Amino acid sequence: MENQLIISVGREFGSGGHLIAEKLSQRFGIKLYDHNFLDEIAAKHNGDIESIRKFDEAPKLRILSRTVRGYNNSPEDVVTQLQFEYMKERADAGESFVIVGRCSETVLKYHPAMISIFVLGDYDKKLERVKEKYNLSEKEAKSLMKLKDKKRKSYHNYNCDLHWGDSRLYEISINSSRLGIDETVDVLEEYINRRIGK
Amino acid sequence: MLAQTVAVVIFIAMFILIVMDKIERHHITIGCGVLTLVVVFGMIMKDGDAIIRTLNLDPIFTTHFWYSAGSSETASNGINWETIIFIAGMMIMVEGMARVGFFRWLCLKIASLVKYKTIPVFITFMIMSAVLAMFIDSITVILFLAAVTVELAKLLKFNPVPVILSEIFCANLGGSATMCGDPPNIIIGTSLGYSFFDFINNTGVIAGIGLVFTVIYFYFAFRKELREGSVVPEKKPVPRDAIKDMPGFIMSTVIFLIAVVLLVTHAETHLTVAFIGVLVSVLTLITAPKHMVYILKKVDYKTLLFFIGLFMVVGGLEETGVLVVIAEFIGKISGGNLFAICAIILWGSAVASAFVDNIPFAATMIPVIKSMSATMGIDLDMLAWTLSMGTDIGGSATPIGASANVVGTAVCAKSGHPVGWKRYCTTAVPATVIVITISMVCIFVRYI
Numbered sequence: 001m002e003n004q005l006i007i008s009v010g011r012e013f014g015s016g017g018h019l020i021a022e023k024l025s026q027r028f029g030i031k032l033y034d035h036n037f038l039d040e041i042a043a044k045h046n047g048d049i050e051s052i053r054k055f056d057e058a059p060k061l062r063i064l065s066r067t068v069r070g071y072n073n074s075p076e077d078v079v080t081q082l083q084f085e086y087m088k089e090r091a092d093a094g095e096s097f098v099i100v101g102r103c104s105e106t107v108l109k110y111h112p113a114m115i116s117i118f119v120l121g122d123y124d125k126k127l128e129r130v131k132e133k134y135n136l137s138e139k140e141a142k143s144l145m146k147l148k149d150k151k152r153k154s155y156h157n158y159n160c161d162l163h164w165g166d167s168r169l170y171e172i173s174i175n176s177s178r179l180g181i182d183e184t185v186d187v188l189e190e191y192i193n194r195r196i197g198k
Numbered sequence: 199m200l201a202q203t204v205a206v207v208i209f210i211a212m213f214i215l216i217v218m219d220k221i222e223r224h225h226i227t228i229g230c231g232v233l234t235l236v237v238v239f240g241m242i243m244k245d246g247d248a249i250i251r252t253l254n255l256d257p258i259f260t261t262h263f264w265y266s267a268g269s270s271e272t273a274s275n276g277i278n279w280e281t282i283i284f285i286a287g288m289m290i291m292v293e294g295m296a297r298v299g300f301f302r303w304l305c306l307k308i309a310s311l312v313k314y315k316t317i318p319v320f321i322t323f324m325i326m327s328a329v330l331a332m333f334i335d336s337i338t339v340i341l342f343l344a345a346v347t348v349e350l351a352k353l354l355k356f357n358p359v360p361v362i363l364s365e366i367f368c369a370n371l372g373g374s375a376t377m378c379g380d381p382p383n384i385i386i387g388t389s390l391g392y393s394f395f396d397f398i399n400n401t402g403v404i405a406g407i408g409l410v411f412t413v414i415y416f417y418f419a420f421r422k423e424l425r426e427g428s429v430v431p432e433k434k435p436v437p438r439d440a441i442k443d444m445p446g447f448i449m450s451t452v453i454f455l456i457a458v459v460l461l462v463t464h465a466e467t468h469l470t471v472a473f474i475g476v477l478v479s480v481l482t483l484i485t486a487p488k489h490m491v492y493i494l495k496k497v498d499y500k501t502l503l504f505f506i507g508l509f510m511v512v513g514g515l516e517e518t519g520v521l522v523v524i525a526e527f528i529g530k531i532s533g534g535n536l537f538a539i540c541a542i543i544l545w546g547s548a549v550a551s552a553f554v555d556n557i558p559f560a561a562t563m564i565p566v567i568k569s570m571s572a573t574m575g576i577d578l579d580m581l582a583w584t585l586s587m588g589t590d591i592g593g594s595a596t597p598i599g600a601s602a603n604v605v606g607t608a609v610c611a612k613s614g615h616p617v618g619w620k621r622y623c624t625t626a627v628p629a630t631v632i633v634i635t636i637s638m639v640c641i642f643v644r645y646i
Contacts, residue, residue, distance in 0.1 A: 046352050047614020048359070055616050062219050064619060066555075068601045069337065069498055071608035075616030078608065 004113035005030060005096040005196060008104040010156075010170065013148035014126030014141075016181045017119035018100055023185045025098040028192070033090075034100040038079075041086050055079040057101060059154040080159060101152065105169050106160040115195055117188060118170040125177035171195075201242045202523075205514040208233050209562075212511055213554060224500040227507025227558075234514035243518075252276035252513035264473040276516075277509040278561075280388040280472040281381075285335070286502055287475025288378070291453060292338045293496040294482035297489060298446040300454075301342035304330075306437035309350060314434050316356045316424050320364065321413060323347065327365040328372030328409050332379045333458055336369040336602035343369075344609035351613075353431045359615050360420035363622065364412075366606040367594050367629050371412060373602075374590035375405035378461055378471065380600075381505075382560030382589040389564045390582055393465035400583045401590075404640045408591070408633040415632060419625050449485045453478055508558050516565045525569035534574065536646050540584050541638060543567070547588025548634050552595035560589045580645040587637040595630040597622045 007024055011017020018034065025032035038056055042049040055075045065074035072078070084107045090097065091111050099108075105116035121129075130141040156164035167173050172191060176184045212230040216223055239248040250256075254276035257263045263280065295301065308326055312318035323343060330339045344362045351358035373380030377387035377397040387397060441447045457478045460469060469477075483490050515521050532538035543563075550559050563585050571578035593600030597607050597619060607617045 042614055045614025048357065048616075051616045051618070051621070052614065054618065063217050064598065066219055066598045066604045067222075068604040068608075069501070071605045073597050073604040073607040073611065073617075075607075075611050075618050078611035079616055082612070082614070 003096075003196075004094055005192070006091055006108055006111060006114045007098040007192065008108060008114065008116040009098060009100050010105055010116070010118040010164070011101065012120045012126065012165070013145050013152070014130040015119045015121035016129060016176045016184075019181055020119055020176065020185055020188065021098050021100045023181070024188060024192070027185070027189050028096070028098075030096040030098060032098050032100070033087075037083060037086070037099070037102070041082050044086070045082070051075070052079055052082075056083075057152065057155045059151070059158045080155075103156055103159050106162070115192055116170045116172075118165060118167075118173040119176050119184070120165070120173060121175060122177040201238050202518040202520050204242060205234060205238050205518045206520055208238070209511055209515055209520075212508075213558070216555060216558070222500065223555075224503035224507065227504050227511060229507070231507035231510025234511050238514045238518065245517075248517045252510055252517065254279060254509075254513075264470055264476075265468055266470050276513040277506055278385060278388055280470060281384045282502055282505055284378070284384060284388070284471040284475035285381070285505070286497065287472075287477070287479040288335065288457070289497045289501075290479035290493060291450075291457060291482045292334055293493045294446075294486060294489075295450045295454060296338070296342070296496075297442070297486070297493065298450050299440040299442040300447060300450055301338070302346060302440035303437050303447070305343060305346035306435055306440050309346070310434065310437055314350070314354060314430060316354050317417075317421065319350060319354070320361050320420070320424055321417065323361060324364045324368045324413055324416060325409070328368040328375075328405075331369040331372035331602075332376045333454075333461065336373045336380060336600070337605050339369045339372075340366055340602040340606040341609070344606050348609065348613040349435070353435070355429050356424050356426075357615070358613060359610055359617060359621070360416075360423050360625075362606050362610050363617070363625060364416040364420065366603050367412060367416070367626060368409065369602045369606075370590055370594040370600050371405050371408055371633065374587060375402040376461075380590045381557045383586055384471070385557070385561055386564060386582055386586050388471060390568070390578065392582065394461050394463075395465055396579075397586075400579070401586050404583075404587055404637050407640065408636050411632055411636060412629055415629055416625070446486055446489075450482070453481045453485070456481070505557070508561055512558070512561045512565070515562065521562070521565040522569045522573075525566045525573065528566070529570060529574050536576065537642060539570070539576065540580065540641050540646065543581060543584045544588040544634060544638055544641070547585055548592025548595070548630065551589045551592035552599045552630070556589040556593040556600055560585065563589070577645065580641065583645075584637075584641055587641075588634070591630055591633045591637065594633075595623065595627050 005028060009017055009021040022032055038052050039049060042052050056079060058076045060074040060076040065072060083102050087099065087104055087107050091108050108114045126145060127138065127141055130136065130145055131138060134144065136144065153164045162169045174184055174188065179187065208230050212226055215221055215226045235249050235252065239245050258279050308322050309319050312322055327339055327343055343365050347358045347361050347365065374383065375398065377383050377392060377394050383397060457474065460467065460474045464471065464474060483493065486493065528539065528542055532542055547559065547563065567581040567585055568578065570576055571581060594603065597603050597617065607622065610617050
């Protein structure tokens, strides 16, 4: 528990936040939780992974769900709650990990081992990255970026008090376009080492 | 005219707020109810009597409210206290049964009788859901049945979603068979003075036919999915272990049987459902004195307050004559044709109940059908059974149509099997259409 390390990485779509999280997990030798988080939840509950994935990081539509006697039937809400509970369970069990998104900076804010990071990027750099990574035209890439960020933002803002990307939520917000992915990881690694050394 | 407009605005605002699900439902209806009393009756109509009629407290202090020889029809205006008291009484009885492990025991007993085989469990649980929901509120039925289904699904390695979806549908169908099964029926029964047997002989027959088709439909819809990977476990749960307090279990079972007998015979004994509700709740509490506080704390007061507020808002529409206008409108568009009137009420109620809570819808429609019967000379019984089937079954079509659907799909999701609208409606909508069509044919053949 003493050497426990939890790194939460929030990110703009196309900023390379996921890759940075992956590299941080390798450098610190700790587990990375992203989509695989859902596999573990599904395995724990003997649940249906495909259905769970469908409602991952999705905001609920109020008019399509109802609450009766404290039971809410929004699948988005329930999948979110399952993730929050599992996140806390892993953190409280003393596990070290890097977790991507999922409001983890807010859900695990209470935890002493927690370091929260937000990765952003310049629009044109993000656009280039998305075009290349997903093999899309400029128009398609722009629309995908808009859609993904809108979805993440509304999911975050529905579940947390502070807004997505608000600097008060994170210890460090970094623009990955300035130094590139690897040097951004170097800077973050150094910061984390200093933080855990204290 | 101003009073009518304001009453309608309050009513629509209440519906929108309920659908938005941002504020708790009972706060919305009580708030809107108080607004109706103060603004519509007090400030605009300046009619103190309308407030008294809507609060409707006087009848509670008459013998007729508890023991009614002859017609047991309650005053149609305002808060239907008979419904509130009956539901409260049944809630206390059901909480007493849940405390001792009755429902879990029953589910496991049925599963053990069919030797924990997936398909027989699936079929018997559908039937059990319908039968239990005839006497107990469908939320409680689904809450326990779904929990045991999830437990058995882990053990027998089947997907619990098809089973829970079928149980939800059957609970709503079973609830339509009797006066005490579904909240819309309790409101229809107490408002229009019907007995348990009136429902059994009318909606019960339709629900029975519907259940046969429903079981066959869900069997063919889900049999392949359920057969995949299901196993017979080595270690099976023992039903007896579900019982937490044997003397309490025996007492609860006896009280439940008393409730069933009294409900079935209430037309003969002339005991009203309010009396039966109070009796079974008192019996539950005095036979478990140590657990009295626990049981009372578990009662869902929010639902009772939701009903009280709802009746006040509907009372506003009734007192201002809005519902008569709606009744006349239905009469007009149907051209007085009985087939058209029944079809409009049945399919209209079904579609409306699929998207908005079926309880406020039923409460609103009762004065409408009463008015239609009075002004157009149409048989009120036929309209009542049509409304009952439309609201009860229509509520099954979507995940938000009835309370049992919400609770059932929530239990499913919490167990790692989230159910979206597409998954739910793919099987529920055809099942609803089948049963509503059966209901329409039965109503046309039998009553027109």
